Amino acid sequence: MKVNIKIDNKQHSVPKGLTVLEAAQLAGIDIPTLCYMKLHDINIENKPGACRICVVEVAGRKNLVPSCCSEVEEGMDIKTHSIRVINARRTVMELILSNHPAECLTCSKSGDCDLQSMADRLGIREIHYQGEKTVNRKGNSPAISRDPNKCILCRRCEMMCNEVQTVGCLSAVKRGFHSVVTPAFDRDLIDSVCTFCGQCVAVCPTGALTERDETAKVVRALSDPTKTVIVQTAPAVRAALGEEFGNTPGTLMTGKMVAALRRLGFHYVFDTDFAADLTIMEEGTELLRRLKAHLAGDETVKLPILTSCCPSWINFFEYQFPDLLDIPSTARSPQQMFGVIAKTYFADLLKIERHNLIVVSIMPCVAKKYERGRPEFQQNGNPDVDIVLTTRELAQLIKLCNIDVNSLEDEEFDQPMGESTGAGVLFGTTGGVIEAAVRTAYELHTGKTLEKVEFEELRGMENLREATIDFDGLPIKIGIAHGLGNARKLLQDIRSGKSHYHAIEIMSCPGGCIGGGGQPYHRGNVEILKKRQLALYSEDKSKAIRKSHENPFIISLYKNFLGAPNSNLAHLLLHTHYFDKKD
Amino acid sequence: MENTVIKFAMGTCGIASGTQDILHYFDKELARLHYPAQLVKTGCMGHCYAEPTISISLPNQEPVMFGNVNEQRAREIIDNFLIRGDKVEGIISPEADFSRKQQHIALRNCGNIDPENIHNYIENEGYKALIKCLTSMKPEKIISEIKISGLRGRGGGGFPTGIKWESTRKSKSNQKYVVCNADEGDPGAFMDRSVLEGDPHIVIEAMVICGYSIGANNGLVYIRAEYPLAISRLKTALLQAREQGFLGKNILQSGFDFDIEIRYGAGAFVCGEETALIHSMEGNRGEPTFKPPYPSTQGYMGKPTCVNNVETFANVPAIIRNGAAWFAGIGTEKSKGTKVFALAGKIKRTGLIEVPMGTTLREIIFEIGGGIKGGKKFKAVQTGGPSGGCLSEKYLDTPIDYDNLLVAGSMMGSGGMIVLDEDDCMVSMAKFYLEFSIDESCGKCAPCRIGNKRLHEMLEKITEGKAEMNDVQKIRDLSKVIKDTSLCGLGQTSPNPVLSTLNQFDDEYVAHIKDGQCIARQCKNLIHYVIIPENCTGCTVCFRNCPVEAIYGDKGQVHNILDNQCIKCGICLSKCKFNAIVIN
Amino acid sequence: MITLSETSNNFLHELCKKYRNDEHELINVLHEAQEALGYLPIEVQHKIASELNIPDAKVYGVVTFYSFFTMTPRGKFPVSICMGTACYVKGNELILDEFKRRLNIKAGETTKDGIFTLSTLRCVGACSLAPVVSIGEKVFGNVTALQVKKIIDEYVEKAEEMH
Ligand SMILES: Cc1cc2nc3c(=O)[nH]c(=O)nc-3n(C[C@H](O)[C@H](O)[C@H](O)COP(=O)(O)O)c2cc1C
Ligand code: SF4
Ligand code: SF4
Ligand code: SF4
Ligand code: SF4
Ligand code: SF4
Ligand code: SF4
Ligand code: SF4
Ligand code: SF4
Ligand code: FES
Ligand code: FES
Ligand code: FES
Numbered sequence A: 001m002k003v004n005i006k007i008d009n010k011q012h013s014v015p016k017g018l019t020v021l022e023a024a025q026l027a028g029i030d031i032p033t034l035c036y037m038k039l040h041d042i043n044i045e046n047k048p049g050a051c052r053i054c055v056v057e058v059a060g061r062k063n064l065v066p067s068c069c070s071e072v073e074e075g076m077d078i079k080t081h082s083i084r085v086i087n088a089r090r091t092v093m094e095l096i097l098s099n100h101p102a103e104c105l106t107c108s109k110s111g112d113c114d115l116q117s118m119a120d121r122l123g124i125r126e127i128h129y130q131g132e133k134t135v136n137r138k139g140n141s142p143a144i145s146r147d148p149n150k151c152i153l154c155r156r157c158e159m160m161c162n163e164v165q166t167v168g169c170l171s172a173v174k175r176g177f178h179s180v181v182t183p184a185f186d187r188d189l190i191d192s193v194c195t196f197c198g199q200c201v202a203v204c205p206t207g208a209l210t211e212r213d214e215t216a217k218v219v220r221a222l223s224d225p226t227k228t229v230i231v232q233t234a235p236a237v238r239a240a241l242g243e244e245f246g247n248t249p250g251t252l253m254t255g256k257m258v259a260a261l262r263r264l265g266f267h268y269v270f271d272t273d274f275a276a277d278l279t280i281m282e283e284g285t286e287l288l289r290r291l292k293a294h295l296a297g298d299e300t301v302k303l304p305i306l307t308s309c310c311p312s313w314i315n316f317f318e319y320q321f322p323d324l325l326d327i328p329s330t331a332r333s334p335q336q337m338f339g340v341i342a343k344t345y346f347a348d349l350l351k352i353e354r355h356n357l358i359v360v361s362i363m364p365c366v367a368k369k370y371e372r373g374r375p376e377f378q379q380n381g382n383p384d385v386d387i388v389l390t391t392r393e394l395a396q397l398i399k400l401c402n403i404d405v406n407s408l409e410d411e412e413f414d415q416p417m418g419e420s421t422g423a424g425v426l427f428g429t430t431g432g433v434i435e436a437a438v439r440t441a442y443e444l445h446t447g448k449t450l451e452k453v454e455f456e457e458l459r460g461m462e463n464l465r466e467a468t469i470d471f472d473g474l475p476i477k478i479g480i481a482h483g484l485g486n487a488r489k490l491l492q493d494i495r496s497g498k499s500h501y502h503a504i505e506i507m508s509c510p511g512g513c514i515g516g517g518g519q520p521y522h523r524g525n526v527e528i529l530k531k532r533q534l535a536l537y538s539e540d541k542s543k544a545i546r547k548s549h550e551n552p553f554i555i556s557l558y559k560n561f562l563g564a565p566n567s568n569l570a571h572l573l574l575h576t577h578y579f580d581k582k583d
Numbered sequence B: 001m002e003n004t005v006i007k008f009a010m011g012t013c014g015i016a017s018g019t020q021d022i023l024h025y026f027d028k029e030l031a032r033l034h035y036p037a038q039l040v041k042t043g044c045m046g047h048c049y050a051e052p053t054i055s056i057s058l059p060n061q062e063p064v065m066f067g068n069v070n071e072q073r074a075r076e077i078i079d080n081f082l083i084r085g086d087k088v089e090g091i092i093s094p095e096a097d098f099s100r101k102q103q104h105i106a107l108r109n110c111g112n113i114d115p116e117n118i119h120n121y122i123e124n125e126g127y128k129a130l131i132k133c134l135t136s137m138k139p140e141k142i143i144s145e146i147k148i149s150g151l152r153g154r155g156g157g158g159f160p161t162g163i164k165w166e167s168t169r170k171s172k173s174n175q176k177y178v179v180c181n182a183d184e185g186d187p188g189a190f191m192d193r194s195v196l197e198g199d200p201h202i203v204i205e206a207m208v209i210c211g212y213s214i215g216a217n218n219g220l221v222y223i224r225a226e227y228p229l230a231i232s233r234l235k236t237a238l239l240q241a242r243e244q245g246f247l248g249k250n251i252l253q254s255g256f257d258f259d260i261e262i263r264y265g266a267g268a269f270v271c272g273e274e275t276a277l278i279h280s281m282e283g284n285r286g287e288p289t290f291k292p293p294y295p296s297t298q299g300y301m302g303k304p305t306c307v308n309n310v311e312t313f314a315n316v317p318a319i320i321r322n323g324a325a326w327f328a329g330i331g332t333e334k335s336k337g338t339k340v341f342a343l344a345g346k347i348k349r350t351g352l353i354e355v356p357m358g359t360t361l362r363e364i365i366f367e368i369g370g371g372i373k374g375g376k377k378f379k380a381v382q383t384g385g386p387s388g389g390c391l392s393e394k395y396l397d398t399p400i401d402y403d404n405l406l407v408a409g410s411m412m413g414s415g416g417m418i419v420l421d422e423d424d425c426m427v428s429m430a431k432f433y434l435e436f437s438i439d440e441s442c443g444k445c446a447p448c449r450i451g452n453k454r455l456h457e458m459l460e461k462i463t464e465g466k467a468e469m470n471d472v473q474k475i476r477d478l479s480k481v482i483k484d485t486s487l488c489g490l491g492q493t494s495p496n497p498v499l500s501t502l503n504q505f506d507d508e509y510v511a512h513i514k515d516g517q518c519i520a521r522q523c524k525n526l527i528h529y530v531i532i533p534e535n536c537t538g539c540t541v542c543f544r545n546c547p548v549e550a551i552y553g554d555k556g557q558v559h560n561i562l563d564n565q566c567i568k569c570g571i572c573l574s575k576c577k578f579n580a581i582v583i584n
Numbered sequence C: 001m002i003t004l005s006e007t008s009n010n011f012l013h014e015l016c017k018k019y020r021n022d023e024h025e026l027i028n029v030l031h032e033a034q035e036a037l038g039y040l041p042i043e044v045q046h047k048i049a050s051e052l053n054i055p056d057a058k059v060y061g062v063v064t065f066y067s068f069f070t071m072t073p074r075g076k077f078p079v080s081i082c083m084g085t086a087c088y089v090k091g092n093e094l095i096l097d098e099f100k101r102r103l104n105i106k107a108g109e110t111t112k113d114g115i116f117t118l119s120t121l122r123c124v125g126a127c128s129l130a131p132v133v134s135i136g137e138k139v140f141g142n143v144t145a146l147q148v149k150k151i152i153d154e155y156v157e158k159a160e161e162m163h
Helices: A020-026 A083-098 A114-121 A156-164 A199-203 A215-222 A241-245 A254-264 A272-295 A311-320 A334-350 A367-371 A391-400 A422-428 A432-446 A484-495 A526-542 A552-562 A568-574 B012-016 B019-033 B071-083 B096-100 B118-123 B128-136 B139-149 B161-170 B191-198 B200-214 B228-243 B274-281 B310-322 B324-328 B361-368 B402-407 B426-440 B446-463 B470-485 B489-493 B496-504 B506-515 B541-545 B571-575 C006-018 C023-037 C042-052 C056-065 C085-089 C092-103 C147-162
Strands: A002-007 A010-015 A037-039 A044-046 A055-058 A077-079 A144-146 A170-173 A180-183 A209-211 A228-233 A268-271 A357-363 A387-390 A464-471 A474-482 A503-507 B004-009 B037-042 B054-057 B064-066 B091-093 B177-182 B218-223 B259-264 B305-309 B338-345 B351-356 B378-383 B389-392 B416-421 B529-531 B581-583 C077-082 C116-121 C133-135 C138-140
Touching: A002 A020, A010 A020, A020 A055, A020 A077, A044 A156, A055 A083, A083 A114, A083 B446, A083 B470, A156 A170, A156 A199, A156 A484, A170 C056, A199 A209, A215 A228, A215 A357, A215 A387, A215 A391, A228 A254, A228 A272, A228 A334, A241 A391, A254 A268, A254 A391, A268 A272, A272 A334, A272 A422, A272 A432, A272 A552, A272 A568, A311 A367, A311 A484, A334 A357, A334 A367, A334 A552, A334 A568, A357 A367, A357 A391, A367 A387, A387 A391, A422 A432, A422 A526, A432 A464, A432 A474, A432 A503, A464 A484, A474 A484, A484 A503, A552 A568, B004 B012, B004 B019, B012 B019, B012 B228, B019 B037, B019 B054, B019 B071, B054 B071, B064 B071, B096 B361, B118 B200, B118 B228, B128 B200, B128 B310, B139 B161, B139 B200, B139 B310, B139 B324, B161 B200, B161 B305, B177 B191, B177 B200, B177 B274, B177 B310, B191 B200, B191 B228, B191 B310, B191 B338, B200 B218, B200 B228, B200 B305, B200 B310, B218 B228, B218 B274, B228 B259, B259 C023, B274 B305, B305 B310, B310 B324, B338 B361, B338 C085, B351 B361, B361 B378, B378 B426, B389 B426, B389 B496, B416 C085, B426 B446, B426 B489, B426 B496, B426 B506, B426 C085, B446 B470, B446 B489, B446 B506, B470 B489, B470 B496, B470 B506, B496 B506, B541 B571, B571 B581, C006 C023, C006 C042, C023 C042, C023 C056, C042 C056, C077 C092, C077 C147, C085 C092, C092 C116, C092 C133, C092 C147, C133 C147
Parallel strands: A002 A077, A228 A268, A228 A357, A357 A387, A474 A503, B004 B037, B177 B218, B177 B305, B218 B259, B338 B416, C077 C116
Antiparallel strands: A002 A010, A037 A044, A055 A077, A144 A209, A170 A180, A464 A474, B004 B054, B054 B064, B064 B091, B338 B351, B378 B389, B378 B416, B529 B581, C077 C133, C133 C138
């Protein structure tokens, strides 16, 4: 069904059911929006009709019409830039700015801020209205900084947290002029059910929600002559860092990133991918052990096993499903495995005290900032990982230190903890952890060599995916969810005994870590996520070794230090336990 | 022989002014005297200006109404009127001026029947319309009657009720709802409260009829928690209606099921807006959402929902009983029937009235209302509450209906009507309404959340004498944008009181700005209390009463006021017996 | 760990059960909880949230939206100044100012001694008596600024007697 409408005096025939905004987009007209957000492939839409920036004039209507939430109707005569519309838009923008701290020069969002660019786009040169501003307490947490005074009540974060992630941490509170979005009882996020997935940060159009900036700490550490400073980089970082330096999405920056990190002064540049391989050894072994016991009829051993490398996901089940604490794998996340190996094995190798070794992580993630602070991951008050920077912060640091990253020659990671496989790099995307695990578990279980290491059935972007992999006659059922709302569905099935999976991979962020809360802002464009995913697949393909158990350093690490996967020492260092956080 | 019937107006208003005590008094005294009388508690009789009011019907005589009944007057009434049959003071009705121009449809039982007794309602043609619908009318026929009657929504918008019922009927769904909007939030409006307190069954009857017509089996009344009396009377009525088979399963053996639940508001005016109301009923923050989709297609729990106002419903039974043509014969061309108003402010007879559409403001204010109190001059009348506007003398002969009021720059609104006299500052009035809108804005959309605040700040500047003339243009421009871009009716109308006063009383704005003068002497920052030495006797009364010691002077000497210490409370002025204190 | 007395805990459990633990009944539940407990502190909101299986933030968002709900205990005597239009035009702003000045609190606050909570509301339904002030159930009509002190003193005395 089509309807005929006029937009800016030109006739168009557009599909019924479209909004005026979408119809205009089809006609090549880009109506400005601020609160509206659509994440196409994952079917997420935020259209509270709150900002009123997108208003247009429709002939015969008394008031201006918000294009983002009005459907086209036959015969509509729409004007998107009449003087009435422009005047209204600018006035509303001035009103929003009249209740906004003008701190662009020092705001961490500056240059990447939708509000700032909208003010520019609408040509706001003076704010004609002044008056009282809302004052709310700023909130800090180990991972996220909240400045509610910069909030424009677009409600995107609320939608992400409540509807997509189903965490329910944020809500609009109070009303009228005093409205603001906060966690329950205006507490800090750390005292709320927040999982630190960072998805609210990822969509906030202003500086109201940002990651907690730790770049200064890194600068300080690097200038301290008593410290050895090493860095690990998570797989998803290399697939997105380029965007911060003008490269097209999907540009792989691995070599240049390593080079830049050396310029920054890190003593060793390592790869979290190595720890991902280690995770696979531990998690894969655990899966096989539980599978065997389960098949042998041991009722105390539960299936499915759930992946445990995403700290936000760990938080989620600790708060929301404390009755299922024995389901996830006990394996620590790659970041923490790296940290603990660095502070034990590697520190010994260098013959330095652990507190003189500073471990910095570069992560696509804000939850990792929180994770490193968990008490389980400290030794006598010294953390296994000292500082976590997001991809965005790394870019910031590179700029600060005058490095033209695009012109650098590619360099290689340092050894031994820079040695990794294609399997490790897959950790950065949804489906990747389980694909890596399958490669190893299959070979360990069957004793056979895989002919084809790519499992296409585990790849893609759909919210919930499943596949059955034939383990030499034993059909292994695998489920995959990204986004915590999707994870909740799988967990509810487990709780009610309906789940038929053997193993489930869960990632908090839509798309997995490539869509993490610390990545360059993708502004809801899922095409960008897909390109980052392809970059990771291509790095996997380019690797000589593509299975974790074939990583030579992993093999020697077990031989020289850990013993075997799931050994006592491995348990002590590489595994963890979970807590009931419901109340 | 029939008994004497004495009715006591026991709406919130009556109770607040002490009718309960009067009832006790009569009860006790008449029992002592063995005087046979039936004492009936009713709802509001409409004469707010004369509470406590009672009405006495001696056997076979027209009822007589007494106002301002205190114990002393009650004594006189018993001794002289009841026992001796003499005349006594205090008779307010039949009072021709107050009643002549009124016509009661929605209020027909209010103040006449005992709202807690369903039989009283039934005796007064109650539930006849429902019986007629269930036994002899098809839903389509009922809807067509409502359409022909021309009934429009009394909640403020004036949307044709029949069309709303029809579109809800046409929405396909296995579950539909009828919602009665009893959130009445306009400051100074109490029509819906009075109906629910005085005649709850009329609303129940209409809701069942509506449910039958649109195909709904569930009804909800969303009522303000601030109306405890209305709530308790409604609850009683629901119980009784269920007992008598007018509500519940298989109503009157027709096979039709319908029941009603109560949901409470919690102090948010915006929840009167229908989408906000629905969210509130669902247990959420009462934030409106953009329409369409309208509730008639997607309402409570996502199901088709017909939302109507209390007074709208209260008109339905009469329309069914008397026919659409009867109703359509009352009123103006486009606004049929009557409208209930809550008359308040600087008027002699404040009260609850119901007049045919088309009655002029002059008739209401000067005939029914008896004109301005205390010999002051009429200045303006405010209709439509925070969404409406102030109308000056020029509009007094406007016949009231939805469209005329809009043209005049105000609104029908739900029926609050506040009369203002020369002592009222129109800038302050605009500020008062705006303050209400700011307090009650849900805060969802930017123009209403921030715009009204800025508008208010500019008005504040004016009343403090700090504004400049170009602020007036800024106020107009901003008002226009707020109206043009706000999400819901609250923001779309909140600047109306500002615009209407600007249009009709711009001289007052100019006087504040240019001359630093508040003509009505209301704006604290622009007035000064001073003592006229010639009149002052030095009696020290003012000195002794001033709460902040802003007055000095020795006994017998002329007193003085320290302007910078004075908080403009007005106590001295009200206390001085020698007219020695004036406001400059 | 958030603690709540055993009685309150059981009361809230039963209350929510009465409403079938249906999240859509949140406002009804809050009404009854406030009526019974006087106010809605964090612990109460948290308990209700877990009984109805909804996030704390949602309950908090609702509680802070509606002016009827309060998170702080009210004074012994709630003083409500009617700010309905009828009372406003009859000068209730002056009365409000006088109460604020004498009690030394803003509207919405409670005096330190816990005797008075000052608030404004819109129309008590006694417009004919405007300006109106109500304290608890008692309605004062045609109030003047001069009377304010007397009214306050009267209730301070009452509070002392109750002691
Ligand atoms: C801010 C706002 C407040 C409203 N308050 C009320 C109210 O208190 N009572 C009411 O019946 N309608 C109120 N309305 C109108 C309702 O949205 C709705 O139109 C009405 O209940 C429909 O019933 P009716 O057609 O019978 O008038 C309000 C509208 C707005 C925008
Ligand atoms: S949030 Fe945006 S507009 Fe606001 S101060 Fe920061 S950069 Fe500037
Ligand atoms: S944009 Fe303007 S105000 Fe901001 S830094 Fe540059 S010159 Fe200064
Ligand atoms: S980080 Fe995630 S869980 Fe925490 S508030 Fe943001 S969206 Fe919600
Ligand atoms: S915090 Fe950010 S995303 Fe959330 S409502 Fe405010 S501006 Fe929008
Ligand atoms: S999916 Fe990745 S980026 Fe997102 S929270 Fe989990 S670990 Fe962090
Ligand atoms: S106009 Fe006001 S009340 Fe209505 S949605 Fe916008 S902010 Fe809320
Ligand atoms: S009350 Fe009047 S007459 Fe008496 S001292 Fe004051 S001003 Fe003078
Ligand atoms: S107005 Fe009030 S404060 Fe001013 S002098 Fe008179 S009594 Fe004193
Ligand atoms: S983008 Fe349409 S209202 Fe905000
Ligand atoms: S007489 Fe009842 S409301 Fe006034
Ligand atoms: S306005 Fe105060 S009682 Fe009605």
